[in-house]
Amino acid sequence: MAQDANHLAESGPRWGLIVDLDRCTGCQACVVACHAENNVPVAGEKQAAYGRWLHWIIIQRFWEGEYPNVKARFMPLMCQQCGEAPCEPVCPVYATYHNPEGLNAQIYNRCIGTRFCGNACPYKVRTFNWFRPEFSEPLTEQLNPDVTVRSRGIMEKCTFCIQRIRRAQLDARAQGREPADGEIQPACVQTCPPGALIFGDLNDPDSRASQLARSHRAFRLLEELGTDPAAIYLKGGETNV
């Protein structure tokens, strides 16, 4: 169920992220790793409470039931890298576009900040730089040189750590081979302690991500909207907290 036919027909990779909801403990390590890897600024308590956090991945928490029988459900949510992305056609300046590997690329330098993509996205995973990004003192020493530090007034979002994909591809090409399955790991995947996140090429039927995507537990978020996401969730059972 993982991909539409047109994506299977393509020869190149289509990157996908598997999220195993049974394994997610809601520890937020992925959120921290993502901030460090992608130079995502910290909005601060007040701004975050007003809905202005900049996390590219967030653990959404849903409560079920009434006290004392309360359950917490965790759902990591990042850009779904839709095959038919609602955010792409609405941008007047092509700041967001579909790259050949099926990723929704965001060109920070091109963005003029209409925020139309943010309204069009049904998952609301695009974040906006409301102010000039600031990094408090020790954080300024660990900015990732592979990733642009964005300016104020532009949209940004999860890229599936495209800089890591490119580095792995270049390393592999230097050795005259294709990147092996599991060699490419976005920061969230690498850091996830219970291994709830699995990254891979959905066009390679033997990759671990592909195999999991064929699981009977697999589903895609808001699939009825026809956005063809590349993020695939594995249904969780009962998770009590």
Added chain:
Amino acid sequence: MSEGRRPTEADQPPASAGEYDERLLLAERTDAEINQAVLQPMIQTGRGFWALVAGLGGLVAWGLFAWGYLVYWGIGVTGKNRPVYWTLFITTFVFWIGISHAGTMISAVLRLLKADWRRPITRGAEAMTAFALLMAALYPLIHLGRVWKFYWMIPYPNNRFMWPNFQSPLMWDLVAISTYLIGSSLYLYLALIPDLAMARDHTGSWRNRLYRGLALGWRGTEAEWHKLHRALGIFSVAIIPIFLSVHSIVSWDFAVTIQPRWHSTIFAPYFVVGAIYSGLAALATILVIVRRAMRLQEFLRAEHFDALAKLVMIAGLFWTYFWFSGFLVEWYGNEPVTRELIQEEVSGRLAPLFYLQMAANLIPIGLLVSRKVRTTPRLLLTATLLVNVGMYTERLLIVVGTLQRNDLPFNWGTYRPTWVEVSIVVMTFAGFALLYTLFSRIVPYVPVWEIKEGRLRYTLRRIGRLLVPTAAEIE
């Protein structure tokens, strides 16, 4: 036809012709008197006028400061957040685009239909269109995260080989609004030329120099009139599809997304009808105010307000029908997010706004049924102001109300406006009033040539012992 057109003292209409008294085109005035009646309030500016200009200018200056503050610090100084990415700016943008619709409606449609009552109010309506569009056109700039890069939306050849994305409704907006702005400005200017020439011939000093330039050497020859009428005929026809398309495109800014309650096929006609409703109401409001401020009671009479208010009422009925059609289907569909949005409106946090919207949009329709309300300036002012309170609230609910809820409950949000946003919104209202005020003192507010032309149709003829007004067909 024009023989004995201007009745003299001797053939005063008898009392039985009293019902025609309020008709402007039958008024006993010579051309010179009409010229004077239009030019006098334009040239004489009192202390009140300058106080008004200063007050409005102050509000505009404060709004410009707020805009500068916004550009310096970032969009964060507004109340926007995730998921409410569009707020008061887009609301007011839609509102101004809506206001701009009545000018063309009155002028072009009624010109084509040869409705004579349009004659004294076309200029005011066309000016309203142009200035409302100017105010609307500010918002796509103001709301940008990086306004200094706005020119990236303009298609021009450049060495980066970058081209704007014409799939985006914002690009459609850019094309539609600039076309409409150019078209409606030309339309306003064309109809102005004979009056500018008239003003040129009756004023001195700087005004004379200004009008001489603007009148383009108009002499009033037959060939010039012929060309003017042809040009106005072409513009009247050409501008109607533009004015229908502009608000449709504005509605598609919302309707092409898959946001629940925005994603609707009825949005385009619903927006167009709403725009005409609020635009006509705004025109009536403005005419009542200008009539009093510029002492134009002579030209703007009960018959004009009566006819205009009837149009407002009809537009209001259409709006109600379209609103109901949209609401019924969404409510009946009962999809989870739509249901949540409708509950928020009908019985939740947005309920005060929702009931304000319904009351302010529906009550005037009922009020305008009465001829007394239609023809009494004070009552008409109340009713039409109410309409625009309602229509602004409607846009607020569509833009802000809808964005607060979406498919994933974790992404819901709440919006609170800030002083920056409110100041900028007030700036455009003050800016509109300022431009309109200055305009009314620089060009003849009442289209003198159109009134004179209309008067050619009407003759008082003596049939037996009665004086009867008769009308002839003119081109």
